[in-house]
Amino acid sequence: MAGRFLSMFKPISRYLPVIKQPERKVRFTEKIFWTAMVLILYLIMCVIPLYGIDPRTQGWELQYMRVIFASRRGTLMELGIGPIVTAGLILQLLVGANMIECDMTDPEDRALFTSASKAFSIIFTAVQASAYIIGGVYGTVNPIQSIIIFLQLIAAGIIVILLDELIQKGWGIGSGVSLFILAGVAQQIFNQCFFPTYPYEGIFPAIIRYLMSGESLNPLFVKQGPSILGFITTVVVFFLIIYLEGVRVEIPISHAMYRGYRGRYPIKLLYVSNLPVIFASALFANIYFFSQLLSHYFPNNFWVGLLGTFEPRPINPDDPSQGYRNVPTGGLVYYVTSPGWLRGVMEDPLRAFGYTAILVIFCVIFSVTWLEVGGLGPSTVAKQLVDSGMQVPGYRRSARPIESLLKRYIPPVAVLGGIIVGLIAAISDFLGVFGSGMGILLSVGIIYQYYQAIVQERAVDMYPALRRFFGK
Numbered sequence: 001m002a003g004r005f006l007s008m009f010k011p012i013s014r015y016l017p018v019i020k021q022p023e024r025k026v027r028f029t030e031k032i033f034w035t036a037m038v039l040i041l042y043l044i045m046c047v048i049p050l051y052g053i054d055p056r057t058q059g060w061e062l063q064y065m066r067v068i069f070a071s072r073r074g075t076l077m078e079l080g081i082g083p084i085v086t087a088g089l090i091l092q093l094l095v096g097a098n099m100i101e102c103d104m105t106d107p108e109d110r111a112l113f114t115s116a117s118k119a120f121s122i123i124f125t126a127v128q129a130s131a132y133i134i135g136g137v138y139g140t141v142n143p144i145q146s147i148i149i150f151l152q153l154i155a156a157g158i159i160v161i162l163l164d165e166l167i168q169k170g171w172g173i174g175s176g177v178s179l180f181i182l183a184g185v186a187q188q189i190f191n192q193c194f195f196p197t198y199p200y201e202g203i204f205p206a207i208i209r210y211l212m213s214g215e216s217l218n219p220l221f222v223k224q225g226p227s228i229l230g231f232i233t234t235v236v237v238f239f240l241i242i243y244l245e246g247v248r249v250e251i252p253i254s255h256a257m258y259r260g261y262r263g264r265y266p267i268k269l270l271y272v273s274n275l276p277v278i279f280a281s282a283l284f285a286n287i288y289f290f291s292q293l294l295s296h297y298f299p300n301n302f303w304v305g306l307l308g309t310f311e312p313r314p315i316n317p318d319d320p321s322q323g324y325r326n327v328p329t330g331g332l333v334y335y336v337t338s339p340g341w342l343r344g345v346m347e348d349p350l351r352a353f354g355y356t357a358i359l360v361i362f363c364v365i366f367s368v369t370w371l372e373v374g375g376l377g378p379s380t381v382a383k384q385l386v387d388s389g390m391q392v393p394g395y396r397r398s399a400r401p402i403e404s405l406l407k408r409y410i411p412p413v414a415v416l417g418g419i420i421v422g423l424i425a426a427i428s429d430f431l432g433v434f435g436s437g438m439g440i441l442l443s444v445g446i447i448y449q450y451y452q453a454i455v456q457e458r459a460v461d462m463y464p465a466l467r468r469f470f471g472k
Contacts, residue, residue: 005094005100005101005116006100006101006102006109006112006113006116007112009112009115009116009119010112010115012115012119013111013112013115013119016115016118016119016122017158017161017162018165019162019165019166019169019171020169021169021170022169022170022171026170026171028457028458030171031170031171031172031173031457032173034166034167034171034172035167035172035173035174035179038163038166038167038172038176038179039179039183041159041163042070042077042160042163042176042179042180042183043183045075045076045077045156045159045160046072046075046076046077047072047075048075048076049074049075050074050075050076050078050138050149050152050153051148051149051152052141052145052148052149052152053074053138053139053141053145053149054138054139066080066184067181067184067185067188067435067436067438067439068082068085068181068278068281068282068285068438068439069081069082069085069282069285070177070180070181070183070184071184074138076152076153076156077156077160078132078153078156079125079128079129079132079153079156079157079160080160080180080184081160081164081176081177081180081181082124082128082282082285082286083120083121083122083123083124083125083128083157083161084117084121084160084161084164084177085177085278085279085282086120086121086124086128086282086286087117087118087120087121087123087124088117088279089279089282089283090120091113091116091117091120092279092366092369092370092373093369095113095369095372095373102373118161118165121157121161122154122157122158122161125153125154125157125158125161126150126154128153128289129149129150129153129154129157130150131289131290131293132153133146133149133150135292135293135296135297136296160176160180163176164176164177167179173450173453173454173457174446174449174450174453177278178442178446178449178450179446181278181439181442181443181446182442182443182446182447182450184439185435185436185439185440185442185443186435186443188434188435188436188439189234189434189435189439189440189443192225192226192230192434192435193226193231193434201225201226202226203220203226203227203228203230203231206220206226207220207228222341222342222432223341224340224341224343224432225432226432226434227341227432229431229432230341230431230432230433230434231434233428233431233432233433234428234433234434234435234440237424237428237433237437237440237441237444238440238444240424241424241440241441241444241445241448242444242448244269244270244420245268245269245270245444245445245448247268247269247270248266248267248268248269249266249267249409249413250264250265250266250267251264251265251267251392251405251406251409252264252265252392252393253265253385253390253391253392253393254390254391254392254393263390265381265385265390267406267409267410267413268413268417269413269416269417269420270417270420270421270445271367271376271410271413271414271417272366272367272370272371272376272414272417272418273445273448273449274421274441274442274445274446274449275366275367275370276362276363276364276365276366276367276370276417276418276421276422277363277421277422277425277438277441277442277445278442279362279366279370280359280362280363280366280422281425281438283336283362284336284337284359287307287308287332287333287336288308288328288333288336288337290307291304291307291308291310291328291331291332291333292308292310292326292333294307294308295307295308295309295310305330305331306331306332307331307332307333308328308330308331308332308333308334309328309329309330309331309334310326310327310328310329311326311327311329312326312327313326313327334351335351335354335355335358336355336358336359337355338355338426338429338430338436338437339351339352339355339430340429340430340432341429341430341431341432342430342431342432344430345430352426352430355426356422356423356426356427359422359425359426360418360419360422360423360426361422362422363418363419363421363422363425364415364418364419364422365418366418367414367415367417367418368411368414368415368418370414371410371411371414376410376414377410378403378404378406378407378410378411379399379403381403381406381410382399382400382402382403382406383399385402386398386399386402392405421441424437424441425437425438425441428440428441
């Protein structure tokens, strides 16, 4: 039964917008179609400007949040997936800390958890929209403009929530959150490779310009912005993550009724994939946002200073006309944002170490927490194997002995995977990887997830008996 907290959402759930579960089997081609439509709608919203704001308004520099939240400055996707991820982060922490009761194997609890997540997402959409307007992200706006901007952001936020739900309910493949992050990172990497002004010159136009003028390429190897080292690091990290996605421990399994059937249950090194990085980066991004909001209104407050202090610096030191951005200079926010490329690491190695340590710690915490919240824990997996007719040779066909076996592997692998993804995200940032360290880690993991999801969908179409094993 649901706990008291989740039960509060039972009367609210009937008033929340909802995407119905498909009442028939959705064909693979249909899933591809709806996934593509969701992506197209997202990209369209990324280019529709918010009505009522001055496009020349600089506002705050929130670039750190853009990649993580798949948002676009001054458009309907201003908030991106921020409210969804923030709501999921808070609920996960509450469940993981046993502050709210939730049995994810119970369909009623799972439905109420989904309703609570949706309600929190809408609430955080309203909170973040209000904070952007009140905090001066769009400069000085009158009350009528504020209401118009607020309503646009609320409507866009609800559309994003429903697009994500459309895919997750089985109409598409993967999740909307992952799809939007992938699209945002891919666009940023493309710009850093080929765009002439982003706000730095893309690496390939720069190489062509240097070669045509007969200049040496040495200045392009290590520099702030797109560099040859950053491009090489991006390629290396891409293939490194693909390799790590394939590292796994395989437990032999057999079917209880069909004795000739043999198989292996894989426990991947990156067992919970990129979710720890998503939640850790969302936590850091919210610290960044609220510290900037508070410092804007209370610039000399001691307690706000402990959270974060900022100072304006040119976006491109070589060309100050491109504008300025607020850069963290102290407080907690200073240590939960990457120092950037190698010069920042060498100027303040303590900050680089602190950022890496904090990121790794939170990746481990979220990895372990997600085991139960995401239904990936030893008890849940053991029950799934038994219910699908599988057994481990040499063990009784019962959930308890299989669970004890899985406990030897799953929790340690989750911890080790959290450490690895945290280190990759931090170090690749220091080397100037395109799309940011977190961005490239998330995008490669998402691409791999989509590959697996597509293979799984094709396998289920060919062998319908596998639907029960995959929980479809």
